[in-house]
Amino acid sequence: MHNSHGGPASTDAVIEVEGLAKSYRVFDKPEGLRASLKALVHRPSRVVEALKGVSLTVGRGEFVALLGPNGAGKTTFLKLLSGIITPSRGTARVLGHVPWERADDFRRRFALVMGQRNQLWWDLPAAESFRLHREIYRIEPARFERTRDELVDLLGVRKLVLQPVRDLSLGERMKLELVAALLHEPEVLFLDEPTIGLDVVAQHALHRFLAHVQAERKMTIVLTTHYMKDVAALCRRAIVITGGSILYDGSLDQIVDRFTTHKIVTLDLDEAPDREEFARLGFPCEIRGPQVTLRIDRQRIADVLPEILRGRQVRDVSVEDVPLEEIVAELFRSGGTAAPREPAGAGA
Amino acid sequence: MGRYLSIFLTFTRACLVRDMTFRTNFVIECLTSLGWMSMNLAFYLLVFQFTPEIGKGTGWTREPFFAFVATGLIINSIVQALFMPSAEELTEMVRTGGLDAVLVQPLDAQFLLSMHRVDFSSFANGLVGAGLLGWAVMRMDHAPPAAAWLLYPLLILCGVAILYSLVIMLAAATILLGRNQSLYDFWFYITNFSRYPAEIYAGPWGGLLRALCTFVIPILLVVNVPARVITQPLEGRGWALVGLAVGAALLALVVSRLVFQAALVKYRSASS
Incomplete structure (x- = not known):
């Protein structure tokens, strides 16, 4: 069944x-008092x-x-x-x-x-x-x-x-x-x-x-x-x-699979990167010290990742799905109209 | 039936364990209850210093009247001990959603809701009531016949059943309204009528009140009928009252059951 x-x-x-x-x-x-008194007759x-x-x-x-x-x-x-x-x-x-x-x-x-x-x-x-x-x-x-x-x-x-x-x-x-x-x-x-x-x-x-x-x-x-x-x-x-x-x-x-179209790529670099250089890639990007987090269209990960890694001193790299909390919270907020979602910069 | 008795004994045991955990509270409750009762008895003794009888020709002289008071004490102590603690808790259970836990258990909800708490301190009044009854009956002009002694416990049960039904109907109102503190106050007001002999309700308004409290809300049958049986000769009118009390008790149990079941269907539960 x-x-x-x-x-x-x-x-x-x-x-x-x-x-x-x-x-x-x-x-x-x-x-208010007036409204409360009125509500005694009609609530x-x-x-x-x-x-x-x-x-x-x-x-x-x-x-x-x-x-x-x-x-x-x-x-x-x-x-x-x-x-x-x-x-x-x-x-x-x-x-x-x-x-x-x-x-x-x-x-x-x-x-x-x-x-x-x-x-x-x-x-x-x-x-x-x-x-x-x-x-x-x-x-x-x-x-x-x-x-x-x-x-x-x-x-x-x-x-x-x-x-x-x-x-x-x-x-x-x-x-x-x-x-x-x-x-x-x-x-x-x-x-x-x-x-x-x-x-x-x-x-x-x-x-x-x-x-x-x-x-x-x-x-x-x-x-x-x-x-x-x-x-x-x-x-x-x-x-x-x-x-x-x-x-x-x-x-x-x-x-x-259904409600996200991107993955989260986290790079741990040797030194703090150039912000503008990553901004030019066209993906939503967050930089904290030597750590860079990018949201990349899951269909394009295989093509884009080698390009990002090329020429950089990378200590660690991880590719993860968007956390479930985040997906479900977005679903709650949108009442389902958000699916399927396009990440900003996906077309870059 | 055996299972329900066993569950009730388990409730009783748990309540006793709890009462023994808070021993000082238990003793204070007993003393408060006995103190209140003593003040009432002292008040009635005071009244009998000024009059030999409550209402001329009613038969409620001092000793029969104290037998009446004793009967009220016994009935009220049973209701207060077995049903009222649970009923008082019900308002809170409905308001907070605690009733949900009761409804999922494979047991009659009315039984669980009306008998899961036992207040042992209330039995203290009943014991004093039994003593007072013995004292009053021994000092009466005539000894009650054997039939009266046989009917007395049955009529006590009828009185308890009528009060229990009233509690259940108020509990049903609590479930329907979501909160019902004032209706429990109403219970105390209405049961006040049962504390005095029916004969005091005389005259046109008194007669109307007496009819209302006998046939609509049969509160006047609760103490009056067993007290009359034990203190006055059993005659035609006495037997009619016995029949009325038994019938009213059975009808009250059935009606309160139906009202309670209907209320459970309408139960909304509290938001979590």
Whole structure:
């Protein structure tokens, strides 16, 4: 089975979404006392379309990133898939269930972790939340202990499970949130910005952990994040949402191919170069001390690079794609109209 | 059912562990609650220095009236201990999106939302209420018959069910409105009516209020019916009130359940 936007093939669809839309009526709060009094009788309101008819399919075992600027509709999409809210129109099936019917059979088979929300008992050690989780999900004691031990060891948090959650750091808490979410061995995991606010070390630990459990358990994971490092480390497929619509659905590599037409060439020279000499080449160029960075049309790299290197004392040279962050940020800004992009000076 | 009981016991255990973590807070809560109750009892003792009966011919002399107060204490302590802490937290959960975590768990949302916190300090009032009931009944002119003792716990449960249903409907309003602090104030105002014998609502306006609080929001049945059963002879009108209390409790549970389910469908969740 193929997803509707050319993503990787999957044999077993776990998430099937067709024309899913969600709109909200929001009330505007007018400024000033007179307007506030007037609003007691009539409150101005408008309809906000958080999601505008999204269609896609996610296969079993896929690790999909959902990217988009704030307010793009990512979290709304996850809330619809996990049955927290009901859609305005459209259909969705997750593991064969309509999510917003909230069947216990369905809710036993997935988990949702939200980076900005705490789901563990705040004043108690995580061990107490785990115990409650065992009861709610009816996990056999032996299986519960085995899974819990495996997860806490993988994340290196064995010493923390008996400490009150309120005393833990954000990173430690997020690790324990993940343990709690995975105790019942869900088939589908929804992660809403799990690394938000975490330092680089904690982010890296979560990446390793998620990659490991996903590979081990063939879990289907949908991740929303603003950090491209999360995406690059974990996902092969990315879905870009802006303004409630899907702008791109495909592999990460294809994002680079589709939305950029140039590469970044960095030269480390023996001495600071002549600015005018590089400016004459006609490519966007940035010079910092002996280091020169050029944006060159990817089709012309092979022809242009020998010419640039000729006659220069070069200590090091690198040719890289435009960073994913930059491409996605440009996509967010342009709402997709920027693709495909022509680098300035490409025709030089 | 067994699973729900087991989960409830797990909640209870966790709340007890938490309360024991903040022992001083627990003791202060117990003392505050007992202090407030003692002031109320002292006030009623003061009233009975000036009158032998609340309303002429109503039967609410000192000991039966204290049995009435004790019944109210028992019912309110159960509601305050088992349901109110969770309900009070709900406003915050709806406002911050904490309700999301509840809705994804394979468990009845109403159960989880209404019973996940237990306030043990509120049981202190119930224990004093039980003691006060024993004291009052022993000093009454007549001993309650065996049927009254059998009906009493059932009617206590009916009273708890009616108050619980009210809490659930206010919780549903919270979910629909997004924030609902004033409606919880409304809960305290309306439950105030249940704290006094129905007979005090006399005259045209009193009668209207009494009918409203018996048949529309059956708050007057909560304490009055069990208290009447234990303090006054069971006659035709008494049996009719028992039937009314049981019927009202069942209807309130069903209606509140439907309202709550409808509210969950409309839940918007908070922005993250």
